[in-house]
Amino acid sequence: MNDQRQALSCQPQQLLLYYYADLEAEDHRQVEQHLQSCTVCRAELSELQKLLDAVPVLTPELSSVELDRFSARVVEQVQPQRRWFVRPALGLALAGASVLLITLNLHTLLPESAPEHKSPLTMTVDQDVLLNLDLLQNLELLEDLELMQQLERLG
Amino acid sequence: MDAATEKIILDRICDGDEASFEALVRAHSARVIGLAWRMVGNREDAEDIAQEAFIRLHRSLASFRGDSSISTWLYRTVTRLTIDHHRRQKLKRKIFFFRHADAEYDPYELAADPAASPGDQYLAGEAGHRLSRAVEKLSVQQRAVFNLRHHEDLPLKEIAAVLKLEEGTVKSHLHRAVCILRKELKDLQGGLT
Structure with missing residues (x-):
């Protein structure tokens, strides 16, 4: 008991x-x-x-230099965003100038450049490559594994 | 870093003080990289994940209300990013097999193990290698819970907050993780250090 x-x-x-x-x-x-x-x-x-x-309680050892380098890398990544927000006028002016330049270039080039013809075969191949690239580059979009499993089942 | 100091630093960063942001990254980077490293098993991916977490923190600073501490926010983001990372790796592996279904040899078995490159693992030696292999047997959630409890010394309540799980679920993940490690490391107990 x-x-x-x-x-x-x-x-x-x-x-x-x-x-x-x-x-x-x-x-x-x-x-x-x-x-x-x-x-x-x-x-x-x-x-x-x-x-x-x-089971050792371990934190991977990173030297002071490595941590400094990492911090600098992160700051470098966020700096362009900040500058854009800090100087919106400059950003808008640059964007406007770019659009103007592209428009002018198109007007100058369009009458002279001959249209490029692609054979239907090349177009199909290009399209296939693009589709595959899209698949590989946007793996996050393929979270639904069931789709993959269905494909596998279909052979 | 206490809450008051954190608030002052956050205010400075929002005022455009780049040095304060760099100091914040410097203060948290060792632990953030460490957590990511233990989760993904190699340094390169760990640094990329840690970097992404800090970039996201910077983007969210304006809306950061201080409901959680910065370290909790960073742990949560790193854990989510590592879960995504594992999901992507799994999918890549599936695609790889799918493409080579007719091949006579198993290409994935022949491919180099990225986690095994010299100087890249945080645990050296045979025992370290065994521990790394044992940790790989854990699910991502179990690994996250075990890492946060055992290595980061976070209380269960905080782990539940970081992972947005019920405390009971966290306990269950921890229990299962320890059971698996116990089974995998049975012959190594007392000789892991």
Whole structure:
């Protein structure tokens, strides 16, 4: 009877939380009390401790120079966005100038340049390449794995 | 970094102080890269993920209301990015097999293991290699929970907040992760360090 009561209060999941000190004070006290009377749980906790103490808590070592270089790289990535927001007038002026230049170039070039004809075969090949590129470059869009599995099933 | 200091730094960054942003990145980068590194297994991808997390933080600064600390926000973003990374890797592997279904040899088995390049792993030696392999057996969620609890020493409540999961689910992931590690590392206990 006593053994049965003891077995009912054995909760291996609690032992893990006990190891990581993640139990509420009352639960912690109960587990401690249980451990005093239960040899099975004591052995279980000892095994857990052996394993988790042996898994080293490691942070990959990065030198000060490496961290500086990384921080500089991040700042460099965000700087262009900030400049655009800080000087919107300059950005708009540059965009306007670009549009004007492209329009002028098109007007100058269009009458002289002969239209380029592509054979239907080349067009099809290009289209296939583009479709594949799209597939590979936008893998995030293919989150639905079922689609892939359906394709696989179709052979 | 306490909440008050964080608030001052955030205000400065919003006022356009680039040096404050660089200081913020510098202060958090070791832990952020470390978490990503343990999650993806190689340094190059880890740095790319950490960089993306900081860029997203910068983009979100204007709307950052301080509901969570910056480190919690960064951990959450890195975890999401690594989950996406694993999903993409899995899909790439599927496409790879799909394309070479008729080949006599298994091309993926012959391809170099990117996680095994010298000097790239954060755990050296046979024991480290075994641990890395054991961690690979965990699901991404289990790996995230185990990393945040064991290596980052985050309490379960905070892990639940970082991963936007119920605390019970976090406990369950942690329990399963430890069970798997225990099974995989049974013969190495006491000799991992």
